[in-house]
Amino acid sequence: xxxxxxxxxxxxxxxxxxxxxxxxxxxxxxxxxxxxxxxxxxxxxxxxxxxxxxxxxxxxxxxxxxxxxxxxxxxxxxxxxxxxxxxxxxxxxxxxxxxxxxxxxxxxxxxxxxxxxxxxxxxxxxxxxxxxxxxxxxxxxxxxxxxxxxxxxxxxxxxxxxxxxxxxxxxxxxxxxxxxxxxxxxxxxxxxxxxxxxxxxxxxxxxxxxxxxxxxxxxxxxxxxxxxxxxxxxxxxxxxxxxxxxxxxxxxxxxxxxxxxxxxxxxxxxxxxxxxxxxxxxxxxxxxxxxxxxxxxxxxxxxxxxxxxxxxxxxxxxxxxxxxxxxxxxxxxxxxxxxxxxxxx
Amino acid sequence: xxxxxxxxxxxxxxxxxxxxxxxxxxxxxxxxxxxxxxxxxxxxxxxxxxxxxxxxxxxxxxxxxxxxxxxxxxxxxxxxxxxxxxxxxxxxxxxxxxxxxxxxxxxxxxxxxxxxxxxxxxxxxxxxxxxxxxxxxxxxxxxxxxxxxxxxxxxxxxxxxxxxxxxxxxxxxxxxxxxxxxxxxxxxxxxxxxxxxxxxxxxxxxxxxxxxxxxxxxxxxxxxxxxxxxxxxxxxxxxxxxxxxxxxxxxxxxxxxxxxxxxxxxxxxxxxxxxxxxxxxxxxxxxxxxx
Numbered sequence: 001x002x003x004x005x006x007x008x009x010x011x012x013x014x015x016x017x018x019x020x021x022x023x024x025x026x027x028x029x030x031x032x033x034x035x036x037x038x039x040x041x042x043x044x045x046x047x048x049x050x051x052x053x054x055x056x057x058x059x060x061x062x063x064x065x066x067x068x069x070x071x072x073x074x075x076x077x078x079x080x081x082x083x084x085x086x087x088x089x090x091x092x093x094x095x096x097x098x099x100x101x102x103x104x105x106x107x108x109x110x111x112x113x114x115x116x117x118x119x120x121x122x123x124x125x126x127x128x129x130x131x132x133x134x135x136x137x138x139x140x141x142x143x144x145x146x147x148x149x150x151x152x153x154x155x156x157x158x159x160x161x162x163x164x165x166x167x168x169x170x171x172x173x174x175x176x177x178x179x180x181x182x183x184x185x186x187x188x189x190x191x192x193x194x195x196x197x198x199x200x201x202x203x204x205x206x207x208x209x210x211x212x213x214x215x216x217x218x219x220x221x222x223x224x225x226x227x228x229x230x231x232x233x234x235x236x237x238x239x240x241x242x243x244x245x246x247x248x249x250x251x252x253x254x255x256x257x258x259x260x261x262x263x264x265x266x267x268x269x270x271x272x273x274x275x276x277x278x279x280x281x282x283x284x285x286x287x288x289x290x291x292x293x294x295x296x297x298x299x300x301x302x303x304x305x306x307x308x309x310x311x312x313x314x315x316x317x318x319x320x321x322x323x324x325x326x327x328x329x330x331x332x333x334x335x336x337x338x339x340x341x342x343x344x345x
Numbered sequence: 346x347x348x349x350x351x352x353x354x355x356x357x358x359x360x361x362x363x364x365x366x367x368x369x370x371x372x373x374x375x376x377x378x379x380x381x382x383x384x385x386x387x388x389x390x391x392x393x394x395x396x397x398x399x400x401x402x403x404x405x406x407x408x409x410x411x412x413x414x415x416x417x418x419x420x421x422x423x424x425x426x427x428x429x430x431x432x433x434x435x436x437x438x439x440x441x442x443x444x445x446x447x448x449x450x451x452x453x454x455x456x457x458x459x460x461x462x463x464x465x466x467x468x469x470x471x472x473x474x475x476x477x478x479x480x481x482x483x484x485x486x487x488x489x490x491x492x493x494x495x496x497x498x499x500x501x502x503x504x505x506x507x508x509x510x511x512x513x514x515x516x517x518x519x520x521x522x523x524x525x526x527x528x529x530x531x532x533x534x535x536x537x538x539x540x541x542x543x544x545x546x547x548x549x550x551x552x553x554x555x556x557x558x559x560x561x562x563x564x565x566x567x568x569x570x571x572x573x574x575x576x577x578x579x580x581x582x583x584x585x586x587x588x589x590x591x592x593x594x595x596x597x598x599x600x601x602x603x604x605x606x607x608x609x610x611x612x613x614x615x616x617x618x619x620x621x622x623x624x625x626x627x628x629x630x631x632x633x634x635x636x
Binding site for chain 1: 401416422425426427429432444445447450454456535556
């Protein structure tokens with residue numbers, strides 16, 4: 001017992017390389033956030049803002065449009081990256097993705113209901129900007145509840161079942177979205193299409209602050225699970241013998257990830273491949289220990305998402321591209337490469 | 346009356362959604378720099394001689410051709426707050442599908458006037474649009490002149506062509522494009538349906554609501570006398586002959602007689618002034634064949 005505890009303590013410490021990587025990732029995220037705050041299609045000098053010499057319009061654009069957007073993209077990137085890493089650890093499957101547990105599909109169904117049916121009853125207009133994220137997060141919450149009810153009977157070997165339930169929930173939500181797509185009008189369909197491509201546009205402080213609180217709480221709940229996730233890689237029975245309560249770990253990670261992803265997706269729409277790809281990138285650089293991997297994925301996710309959004313809003317300015325298009329365009333070739341690499345092994 | 350009621354309802358809803366961006370058709374505070382979202386609005390501004398005031402257009406503004414040289418704010422339903430503000434507009438003119446609403450609310454919060462024009466798929470709808478834009482930019486005189494010189498003669502011609510409902514028995518099938526082997530057709534409540542009504546003929550797909558993919562059988566039993574399609578839509582079929590022989594269309598009276606009309610999509614469905622030209626051309630074509 002003492003030997004194991006001793007070894008555990010040793011493993012828990014980050015290597016010099018990992019510490020260095022984490023620090024560089026943090027520096028990268030902060031630097032890219034500063035760059036993103038300084039650039040955009042509207043010409044604002046950051047220096048003038050700091051000195052208070054900017055015009056009222058410049059100040060407004062900076063504080064009400066750009067800063068919330070950079071914050072949101074950073075937090076969504078962090079939440080997708082960290083959730084992806086934690087879920088890959090939990091399922092011991094390198095291809096797990098936050099979308100896999102069905103939460104984003106649930107959120108998408110909620111959003112689709114508002115986009116398509118909202119305008120028919122006039123509710124979409126009355127509550128305006130609030131209704132869509134509210135519906136999306138309710139959809140995500142419903143999936144979380146469903147997961148809880150459907151999987152509560154399984155023992156510690158239940159991870160596979162949970163995965164299958166997630167796939168089934170995904171399929172169910174897709175049917176709902178499919179039906180809504182079919183009955184949607186032309187403009188509703190376009191709204192739906194753009195939502196599924198993701199965007200950080202249109203976010204306000206009033207929407208942002210509750211989402212950031214939810215995401216932060218969920219991420220903080222996941223990080224302490226790092227050590228248990230390491231041990232879980234030995235196998236569920238082995239981890240259980242080493243004193244890990246696998247059932248509790250499972251609920252902790254899945255529900256924290258679900259809350260983080262639900263809150264993110266409700267404001268940003270669907271953003272593909274970030275949760276899958278980021279943890280792999282971070283693993284390649286610094287190793288597989290979750291004490292390093294979880295915070296590393298959060299920082300890398302934040303930095304890369306802010307960068308992707310910066311590209312999305314500046315590359316064809318004054319128009320903008322959906323950010324999910326950019327992450328998927330970069331993510332899918334990487335995914336293919338992952339598959340080919342696995343085949344070789 | 347009905348139309349008025351729907352219009353009022355829509356305006357009320359818009360008011361609730363955003364801090365009242367309804368279309369009041371009153372003179373704007375400052376129409377010096379206009380950002381336009383909607384091809385028909387761009388066309389009207391050009392016809393009113395206000396093209397120098399346009400600072401940006403959306404991707405549907407392709408007429409007149411020189412309009413597409415202006416900075417583009419992208420697709421009308423996906424505009425970017427910062428992007429639109431970077432052009433320092435004093436007024437944003439939009440068709441009613443401008444969005445997303447959250448972005449509009451942001452832009453409005455920056456103190457920019459936003460005027461959203463309601464869409465009504467009829468000749469009167471186009472006249473209302475011209476009047477409204479005329480009063481917003483303070484050029485009501487020019488707007489009335491445009492209506493008198495351009496709109497009224499064409500409306501008269503349409504009235505003569507469609508007198509006593511003589512085209513009402515012509516069944517028209519409007520095809521948007523071919524998607525995965527089935528044609529997407531314009532049913533009731535679409536702009537295509539409005540165009541067909543303007544030509545005095547009847548929509549072969551009146552049973553369908555909105556734009557829908559239809560089965561071959563439904564098209565054959567609708568038995569359209571004419572098929573209307575946009576140039577871009579025709580490209581999804583290939584050449585005109587390929588379209589005529591397409592399995593979904595070859596058994597229709599229209600395809601058998603070669604009655605397929607191809608025209609610019611934005612001209613037909615944009616509901617700017619030039620849509621009247623499209624309606625006149627179509628009406629002439631429909632009345633040229635014997636019943």
